[in-house]
Amino acid sequence: MSQTFVVARVGKPHGLRGEVTVQVHTDDPEGRLTPGARFATDPQQRGPLTLVSVRQHQGTYLLGFEGHPDRTAAEALRGTRLLVDDADAEEVDDAGWREEDLLGFAVVRVDGSPVGEVTALHLRPVQDLLEVRAPSGALVLVPFVEELVPEVDEETRTVVVDPPPGLLELGE
Numbered sequence: 001m002s003q004t005f006v007v008a009r010v011g012k013p014h015g016l017r018g019e020v021t022v023q024v025h026t027d028d029p030e031g032r033l034t035p036g037a038r039f040a041t042d043p044q045q046r047g048p049l050t051l052v053s054v055r056q057h058q059g060t061y062l063l064g065f066e067g068h069p070d071r072t073a074a075e076a077l078r079g080t081r082l083l084v085d086d087a088d089a090e091e092v093d094d095a096g097w098r099e100e101d102l103l104g105f106a107v108v109r110v111d112g113s114p115v116g117e118v119t120a121l122h123l124r125p126v127q128d129l130l131e132v133r134a135p136s137g138a139l140v141l142v143p144f145v146e147e148l149v150p151e152v153d154e155e156t157r158t159v160v161v162d163p164p165p166g167l168l169e170l171g172e
Contacts, residue, residue, distance in 0.1 A: 004040060004083040005098060007032050008061070013074035019053070019062045020074045022082070024123055025099055032084065033061060039082040046080045097121065097128075097144075097152070107132045107142075107159045110150070115161060115168060116140065130159065140168055 008029075011021035026032050033054050041047030053064035068074055099121040107115040107130070119139065120131035128144040142148060142161055151160040161168075 004085055006042075006100065007039065007082045007084050008063075010063075010077045010080040010082070012078060013071045014057070014062050016071050017064065018068045018070050018074045019055075019064045020068075020077055022061050022063055024061055025121075027123070029061060033063065039084065042081040042083060046077060049077075049080075049082065101154075102130070102152070102159065105152070105157045105159045107161055110160060110162045118159060132161075134168070142167065 006025045008022040008024050008026070011023060013019065014021050022033075024033075033051065035051055035054060037051045039047060039049050039051070041049055049068075050066040051063055052066050053062075055062050065077070068077060102118045102121055105118040107118060109115060114135065116132040116134040118130055119133045121144070122129040122131060122141070129141045130144045130149065132140045132142055134140055142163065148163060148167075149159060149161055152158075153160070
Protein backbone atom coordinates (compact mmCIF):
# COMPACT_ATOMS: atom_id res chain seq x y z
CA MET A 1 0.00 0.00 0.00
CA SER A 2 1.34 3.37 -1.03
CA GLN A 3 1.68 6.20 1.48
CA THR A 4 1.93 9.91 0.78
CA PHE A 5 3.97 12.54 2.58
CA VAL A 6 3.50 16.29 2.84
CA VAL A 7 6.24 18.24 1.05
CA ALA A 8 4.79 21.70 1.75
CA ARG A 9 1.62 23.52 2.77
CA VAL A 10 0.46 26.52 0.76
CA GLY A 11 0.11 29.78 2.64
CA LYS A 12 -1.01 33.18 1.48
CA PRO A 13 -0.63 34.68 -2.01
CA HIS A 14 2.41 36.86 -2.67
CA GLY A 15 2.14 39.65 -5.21
CA LEU A 16 -0.19 39.73 -8.21
CA ARG A 17 1.25 37.00 -10.47
CA GLY A 18 -0.11 33.91 -8.75
CA GLU A 19 2.79 33.13 -6.43
CA VAL A 20 2.10 31.65 -3.00
CA THR A 21 4.16 31.32 0.15
CA VAL A 22 4.67 27.78 1.46
CA GLN A 23 5.59 26.16 4.74
CA VAL A 24 8.18 23.58 3.74
CA HIS A 25 7.89 20.07 5.25
CA THR A 26 10.85 18.42 3.51
CA ASP A 27 14.53 18.43 4.33
CA ASP A 28 15.29 18.69 0.60
CA PRO A 29 13.33 21.67 -0.74
CA GLU A 30 15.86 22.28 -3.54
CA GLY A 31 15.40 18.71 -4.76
CA ARG A 32 11.61 18.54 -4.37
CA LEU A 33 10.53 22.07 -5.30
CA THR A 34 11.71 22.31 -8.89
CA PRO A 35 9.88 23.67 -11.95
CA GLY A 36 8.01 20.84 -13.65
CA ALA A 37 7.45 18.91 -10.40
CA ARG A 38 3.90 17.60 -10.14
CA PHE A 39 2.17 17.18 -6.79
CA ALA A 40 -0.95 15.39 -5.64
CA THR A 41 -2.86 17.59 -3.21
CA ASP A 42 -4.91 17.51 -0.05
CA PRO A 43 -7.70 18.38 -0.61
CA GLN A 44 -7.55 16.18 -3.68
CA GLN A 45 -9.85 18.34 -5.84
CA ARG A 46 -7.27 21.18 -5.92
CA GLY A 47 -4.73 19.10 -7.79
CA PRO A 48 -2.67 17.78 -9.19
CA LEU A 49 -0.52 20.90 -9.31
CA THR A 50 2.47 21.44 -11.58
CA LEU A 51 5.16 23.80 -10.35
CA VAL A 52 6.21 26.46 -12.87
CA SER A 53 8.30 28.81 -10.73
CA VAL A 54 10.31 28.67 -7.51
CA ARG A 55 12.16 31.44 -5.75
CA GLN A 56 13.03 32.57 -2.27
CA HIS A 57 12.20 35.96 -0.80
CA GLN A 58 13.55 36.82 2.66
CA GLY A 59 13.95 33.11 3.48
CA THR A 60 10.43 32.14 2.37
CA TYR A 61 9.78 29.91 -0.63
CA LEU A 62 7.48 31.45 -3.24
CA LEU A 63 5.92 29.02 -5.72
CA GLY A 64 3.91 29.51 -8.89
CA PHE A 65 1.66 26.79 -10.33
CA GLU A 66 0.41 26.06 -13.82
CA GLY A 67 -3.14 27.37 -14.26
CA HIS A 68 -2.89 29.82 -11.35
CA PRO A 69 -1.74 33.04 -13.05
CA ASP A 70 -3.03 35.68 -10.61
CA ARG A 71 -3.60 36.51 -6.96
CA THR A 72 -7.24 35.31 -6.99
CA ALA A 73 -6.26 31.89 -8.33
CA ALA A 74 -3.40 31.72 -5.81
CA GLU A 75 -5.76 32.53 -2.93
CA ALA A 76 -7.85 29.47 -3.87
CA LEU A 77 -4.82 27.28 -3.07
CA ARG A 78 -4.39 28.53 0.52
CA GLY A 79 -4.11 25.60 2.96
CA THR A 80 -3.46 23.04 0.21
CA ARG A 81 -0.91 20.37 1.13
CA LEU A 82 1.50 19.30 -1.61
CA LEU A 83 2.00 15.54 -1.47
CA VAL A 84 4.60 13.09 -2.73
CA ASP A 85 4.09 9.34 -2.96
CA ASP A 86 6.45 7.19 -0.89
CA ALA A 87 7.50 5.39 -4.08
CA ASP A 88 8.97 8.73 -5.17
CA ALA A 89 10.29 9.63 -1.72
CA GLU A 90 13.83 9.01 -0.60
CA GLU A 91 14.44 6.90 2.45
CA VAL A 92 13.90 8.99 5.55
CA ASP A 93 16.98 9.34 7.75
CA ASP A 94 16.50 7.60 11.11
CA ALA A 95 17.24 10.92 12.83
CA GLY A 96 14.61 12.77 10.80
CA TRP A 97 10.97 13.23 11.71
CA ARG A 98 7.98 14.30 9.68
CA GLU A 99 5.16 16.30 11.22
CA GLU A 100 2.64 13.53 10.56
CA ASP A 101 4.86 11.11 12.52
CA LEU A 102 4.68 13.24 15.69
CA LEU A 103 1.18 14.74 15.74
CA GLY A 104 -0.71 13.71 18.87
CA PHE A 105 2.34 12.40 20.74
CA ALA A 106 2.21 13.08 24.49
CA VAL A 107 4.97 15.39 25.71
CA VAL A 108 6.41 14.74 29.17
CA ARG A 109 9.35 15.98 31.21
CA VAL A 110 12.26 13.66 32.02
CA ASP A 111 10.58 12.91 35.39
CA GLY A 112 7.40 11.81 33.56
CA SER A 113 5.25 14.83 34.46
CA PRO A 114 2.94 15.87 31.60
CA VAL A 115 3.69 18.92 29.46
CA GLY A 116 1.09 18.59 26.69
CA GLU A 117 0.64 17.19 23.19
CA VAL A 118 2.51 17.74 19.90
CA THR A 119 0.33 19.83 17.56
CA ALA A 120 2.87 20.72 14.84
CA LEU A 121 6.48 20.49 13.73
CA HIS A 122 7.89 23.71 12.30
CA LEU A 123 10.85 23.04 10.03
CA ARG A 124 13.39 25.85 10.17
CA PRO A 125 16.79 26.27 8.49
CA VAL A 126 18.74 26.36 11.77
CA GLN A 127 16.64 24.16 14.08
CA ASP A 128 13.17 22.69 13.98
CA LEU A 129 10.53 23.58 16.58
CA LEU A 130 7.98 21.29 18.20
CA GLU A 131 4.67 23.02 18.81
CA VAL A 132 3.16 21.69 22.03
CA ARG A 133 -0.36 22.42 23.31
CA ALA A 134 -0.23 22.60 27.10
CA PRO A 135 -3.21 21.44 29.21
CA SER A 136 -4.07 25.15 29.69
CA GLY A 137 -4.51 25.43 25.91
CA ALA A 138 -1.44 27.61 25.46
CA LEU A 139 0.98 26.79 22.65
CA VAL A 140 4.66 26.38 23.48
CA LEU A 141 7.49 26.08 20.95
CA VAL A 142 10.29 23.72 21.98
CA PRO A 143 13.52 23.65 19.95
CA PHE A 144 13.71 20.11 18.53
CA VAL A 145 17.33 19.47 19.46
CA GLU A 146 18.76 16.48 21.32
CA GLU A 147 19.73 18.56 24.38
CA LEU A 148 16.08 19.58 24.95
CA VAL A 149 14.33 16.56 23.40
CA PRO A 150 16.44 13.58 24.47
CA GLU A 151 13.89 10.91 23.53
CA VAL A 152 11.05 10.21 21.10
CA ASP A 153 9.37 6.88 21.79
CA GLU A 154 7.28 5.72 18.83
CA GLU A 155 5.84 2.72 20.68
CA THR A 156 4.35 4.78 23.52
CA ARG A 157 3.83 7.86 21.29
CA THR A 158 5.73 9.99 23.79
CA VAL A 159 8.22 12.84 23.43
CA VAL A 160 10.46 13.45 26.44
CA VAL A 161 11.64 17.04 26.97
CA ASP A 162 14.31 18.42 29.28
CA PRO A 163 13.58 22.16 29.09
CA PRO A 164 15.69 24.92 30.63
CA PRO A 165 13.99 27.01 33.34
CA GLY A 166 11.28 29.28 31.93
CA LEU A 167 10.84 27.59 28.55
CA LEU A 168 7.51 25.99 29.43
CA GLU A 169 6.16 28.73 31.74
CA LEU A 170 3.83 30.04 29.04
CA GLY A 171 1.92 26.77 29.02
CA GLU A 172 1.75 26.24 32.77
